[in-house]
Amino acid sequence: MRLSQLLEFDNIIVQCHNNPDADALASGFAVLKYLRDNGKNVRFVYGGNFEIAKSNLKLMIADLGIDVDYVKTQDELAKLLGLKEGEFPDLLITVDGQYLEGNIQKFTAKNIAIIDHHQVEGPLPKLSEVRSYQASCATVVWDLLKLEGIDVNADIKLSTALYYGLLTDSNNFSELHHPIDMDMRDELKFSSSIITKFKNSNISQEELRIAGIALLGSEYYRDNHYAIVKTDPCDPNVLGIISDMLLEVEDVECCLVYSIHEGSIKISVRSCVKEVKADELAQFICEGVGNGGGHTVKAGGSIQRRLLEIQELDYTPPSIQQFFRSRMQDYFYNNEIIYATEYEMDLSGMKRYARKSLKAGYIVATDVLPVGAKAVIRTIQGDVKVEVEEDTIIVIGIRGEVSAISKSQFDKYFEKDSSEYIYPGEYIPTIRSDEDGRILELIPYAHSCLTAGDSMMFAKELNNRTKVFTKHDTEKYLLGKPGDYIGVLEDNTSEIFIFEREIFHKIFDLI
Ligand SMILES: [Mn+2]
Structure with missing residues (x-):
């Protein structure tokens, strides 16, 4: 949908x-402003049983001039718009929530829109x-x-509101993963003094109490060094504060903090060991019942009541607690960790495969930035850091994934191709130089290449979740799920790879 x-x-x-x-306030404020600037008779409202009381939100409304009304009845709504009694608005737009959802008071209008x-x-x-x-x-x-x-940057109150909206919904940006979120964070020109002021009245006395009670009830799982904590309903950023604190406790390597709300459960996840990426753990916990993600150390997510109930789980605190206990247990018990530097792959049960020749793209890094430059490439899979050396080649894989390799590695695995390069993904990768913050699109610099078709591999399907620390990256693991493939190069069995099932079948042929 377009706003127009x-x-x-x-x-x-x-x-x-x-x-x-x-x-919610930032989103409504922005839509209100857009419609008002276009000469519409428009008001921004919320309903429910409570008027806004949190101090950071009251400050936000006052300092940014957010014109929002608390309404309880349809009549009040009509009056706000100057409509006759019993007359309905032409359009009602819900923001940060969906019309007819439990958490949105129902008002009637001739037309409905949802953002x-x-x-x-x-x-x-x-x-x-x-x-x-x-x-x-x-x-x-x-x-x-x-x-x-x-x-948007022409109105600093608007940009500050949007910035604060993202900041609070992503635990101070620590739970971001989508490049468009990162783009907004980086592009908005906001008032840092106002943000600082909001941040310092983030937690109410009541939430401080909630956090204290939650910590008293923390469950520690000695075998795998993780903790689970349930808090009473509170702002998601309070969850983040609790989980940050838990991680600093001795022997706690990972933690999960959650709060149960009317229609959903919010979770916050932390990890300080390389064997567990917090974003991956959050995804695992939310799989099939919600959405999770973030970064290796900090992540978060939400679980939908409706999806839990479809799986015949009661939406009661004890059964929710049981759900989290068993997800955490599954995560820690049913997985294998391989450190390639000290691992001998058992080739029995593996089959021989040949790599197909497939289209990919490459960019000579020095065509874009000078030697020595440091930069970040933003892709759909996250940010990739590069340091430009004389022979750096940036490769764009078949799913739009980006990596930087040396020319000798490139020559080993790829062949140049004369056809025009067509980018396969949706989010166009950009490169941002650390020096001057300049942002460039990568695709105009890209040429076509083919993956070399002659490399051979032994591979087998995985039955277990498997994490592999390769020889080249001993800090970050590759994750394989059951059904994915693990393989080694025929001429160098210490080179271990993990492939998603679908990708594997695209790239390899059984010999
Ligand atoms: Mn939101």
Whole structure:
């Protein structure tokens, strides 16, 4: 959906969820401003049983001039818009939540639109933009505003609001994983003094108490050095504060903190050992019932009540606790860890495969940046750091994944190709120089190449979750899930690889 499609309506309500948080306020504020600037009769509201009381949100409303009203009845809503009693708004747009959802008070309007970043809850109206992969609804709105050619940075109150929305919905950006979220974080020109002020009134006295009680009830699992903590419902950033604190405790290597809300459960995950990436653990915990992600040390996620109930799990604290206990146990017990530097692969049971010749792309790094430059390449799979050397080649794989290798490695595994390069993915990778912060698109520099088809490999399907620390990266593991493949080069069996099942069949032929 484009925001401009909303302009065909005149009397408009923008509504965020009950008990608004900073992301809901930021998103509603941005949509309100867009519609107002386009001459619409529009108001921004929320319903529910409570008026906003948290001090950071009250500051946000006052300092950024967010014109939001707390309404309880349809009549109040009509009055706000100057409509006659019993008359309905032409359009109601829900932000940071979906119309008819439990957490959004129901008001009636002639048309409904939805802008959100949660899991899709039910049938969506024609006018909707729900991006479950985005860390904040503010990001969705920011991107929609950009699509309309609007310079968000021209209004520092707006950009500060959006920035704070993402910050609070991603635990101070530590749980970000999608490149568009990172783009927004990096591109917004916000007021840092205002953000500092908000941050310092983040936790209410009540939440401090909640955190204290939660820590008293922490469960520690000695065998695998992790802790699980349940907190009473609170702001997600309080979960992050609790999990950060837990990680500093001796013998706690990983932790999971969660809080149960009406329609969903929020989780925060931390890890300080290289054998567990927090983002991967968060994904594992949420698999099939929600969404998780973030970074290697800090991650988070949310689990949908509806999806738990589909799996016939009761939405009660004891059965939720049992759910987390067994997910954590599965994670730590059912996996194998391989350190390639000290591992001898057993080749029995492995089959011989030949690599197919496939299209990929490459960029001569010095075509883009000078030798010695440090830069970050932003891709759909995350940020990749590169240091440009004379012979650095940036390779774009068949799924749009990016890596930097030396020319000799390139010559070994790839062949140049004369056809035009066509990028296969959706998010166009960019490169940002550390020196001047310049952002360039990579694709215009890309040429076509083929993966060399003659390398041979022994491989087998995995039955267990397997983590491999390769010889080249002893800090970060490759993860294989059951059904994926593990393989070694025929002429060098200490070179261990993991391939996703689908990719494996695309790249290799059984000999
Ligand atoms: Mn949100």
